[in-house]
Amino acid sequence: MIIGVPKEIKNHEYRVGMVPASVRELVNHGHQVFVETDAGMGIGFTNEDYVAAGAEILPTAADVFAKAEMIVKVKEPQAVERAMLREDQILFTYLHLAPDLPQTEDLVKSGAVCIAYETVTDSRGGLPLLAPMSEVAGRMSIQAGAQALEKSNHGRGMLLGGVPGVEPAKVVVIGGGMVGRSAAQMAVGLGADVVVLDRNIDVLRALDAQFGNKVKAIYSTADALEKHVLEADLVIGGVLIPGAAAPKLVTAEHIKAMKPGSAIVDVAIDQGGCIATSKATTHADPTYIVDDVVHYCVANMPGAVPRTSTFALNNATLPFIINLANKGYKKALLDDANFLKGLNVIKGKVTYKEVAEAFNMEYVDPRTAVENA
Numbered sequence: 229m230i231i232g233v234p235k236e237i238k239n240h241e242y243r244v245g246m247v248p249a250s251v252r253e254l255v256n257h258g259h260q261v262f263v264e265t266d267a268g269m270g271i272g273f274t275n276e277d278y279v280a281a282g283a284e285i286l287p288t289a290a291d292v293f294a295k296a297e298m299i300v301k302v303k304e305p306q307a308v309e310r311a312m313l314r315e316d317q318i319l320f321t322y323l324h325l326a327p328d329l330p331q332t333e334d335l336v337k338s339g340a341v342c343i344a345y346e347t348v349t350d351s352r353g354g355l356p357l358l359a360p361m362s363e364v365a366g367r368m369s370i371q372a373g374a375q376a377l378e379k380s381n382h383g384r385g386m387l388l389g390g391v392p393g394v395e396p397a398k399v400v401v402i403g404g405g406m407v408g409r410s411a412a413q414m415a416v417g418l419g420a421d422v423v424v425l426d427r428n429i430d431v432l433r434a435l436d437a438q439f440g441n442k443v444k445a446i447y448s449t450a451d452a453l454e455k456h457v458l459e460a461d462l463v464i465g466g467v468l469i470p471g472a473a474a475p476k477l478v479t480a481e482h483i484k485a486m487k488p489g490s491a492i493v494d495v496a497i498d499q500g501g502c503i504a505t506s507k508a509t510t511h512a513d514p515t516y517i518v519d520d521v522v523h524y525c526v527a528n529m530p531g532a533v534p535r536t537s538t539f540a541l542n543n544a545t546l547p548f549i550i551n552l553a554n555k556g557y558k559k560a561l562l563d564d565a566n567f568l569k570g571l572n573v574i575k576g577k578v579t580y581k582e583v584a585e586a587f588n589m590e591y592v593d594p595r596t597a598v599e600n601a
């Protein structure tokens with residue numbers, strides 16, 4: 229198969245769909261890989277590194293899209309990239325369609341086969357291609373929150389861990405999955421007072437087993453959420469209903485009632501955010517203030533540590549990329565029900581229920597859609 233790796237173009241996004249080591253694996257399997265010039269420069273990989281791994285370098289994204297049967301990216305395709313997709317081309321990347329009507333419409337129109345990293349499942353009910361970036365973003369959320377709490381950033385002027393004789397900050401993490409657990413780990417390490425809310429009791433048990441009495445693992449009712457959010461110095465939003473727009477658990481009234489100078493980091497912003505006052509921001513201008521609460525809502529947080537993130541992402545995506553290339557998309561998807569969950573759009577049909585529901589579009593069963601494609 230001919231595989232294309234364009235340079236990422238989202239604001240301050242330096243990750244890349246494949247590192248040279250992954251390219252070499254594909255070439256060893258008999259595939260051809262085209263990489264856009266300087267695609268890996270942001271993480272220290274030169275064109276020569278890619279050539280040494282067996283890739284060919286092309287001067288523009290348009291060249292890569294024109295040649296490739298499969299495009300491997302990191303972030304959802306931006307409008308100019310969507311315009312380059314064509315019928316039957318495979319797109320394998322993060323998509324986050326449920327909060328993004330223009331992207332969904334363009335992908336439907338393109339006729340391409342669009343497989344989202346974030347909805348691929350595993351046999352334990354996990355999300356193996358989202359998990360590595362959730363670990364990164366969860367860890368980063370505490371760094372971002374610590375900065376937001378600094379006075380010069382309009383925060384309360386609190387150190388997360390306090391000092392001897394002075395109370396630590398209260399960190400409230402909503403959602404105890406990959407993001408939440410990683411955030412809790414960092415917040416505990418810094419000595420903050422940490423509460424994690426989730427409504428899955430097994431998740432709460434796992435938090436209790438991991439952190440003991442260093443984390444209060446609380447069942448997430450509206451009451452509990454309101455109590456802890458109003459007491460918080462820092463709120464981390466990490467809930468997910470796979471493939472769906474995030475539920476707005478923190479309301480505008482909660483934000484009004486929070487302490488002046490408190491901060492929120494809405495990691496779930498890539499699925500639309502779980503805080504009513506959230507709107508997506510960029511690494512260039514990551515925060516804004518609503519009712520004296522500092523909001524950090526960067527939708528591609530791992531892009532700030534692209535070297536760590538690209539390796540972590542590639543470790544997870546590589547077996548799937550090899551499978552797609554070796555078997556073709558039909559066999560690769562039909563052979564593996566967990567991988568089939570990644571299919572969101574195929575040849576004009578929406579095959580992910582929550583996305584179809586979000587936009588009142590027709591839902592087509594993915595297996596049927598692939599069999600008939």
Ligand SMILES: NC(=O)C1=CN([C@@H]2O[C@H](COP(=O)(O)OP(=O)(O)OC[C@H]3O[C@@H](n4cnc5c(N)ncnc54)[C@H](O)[C@@H]3O)[C@@H](O)[C@H]2O)C=CC1
Binds near residue numbers: 403468498530
């Ligand atoms: N902004 C960014 O750069 C990044 C954002 N993310 C996003 O972070 C979000 C969380 O991802 P993961 O932690 O991997 O998901 P996950 O599936 O591991 O965890 C989500 C948790 O939310 C819980 N939850 C669902 N509804 C809830 C409710 N009403 N109250 C309390 N908890 C509830 C679930 O039980 C689950 O434990 C996703 O939207 C993901 O796309 C992930 C990586 C980077």
Ligand SMILES: CC(=O)C(=O)O
Binds near residue numbers: 358362527530
């Ligand atoms: C998951 C995601 O949106 C990211 O890594 O940017």
Ligand SMILES: [Mg+2]
Binds near residue numbers: 483484486519520521
């Ligand atoms: Mg207030």
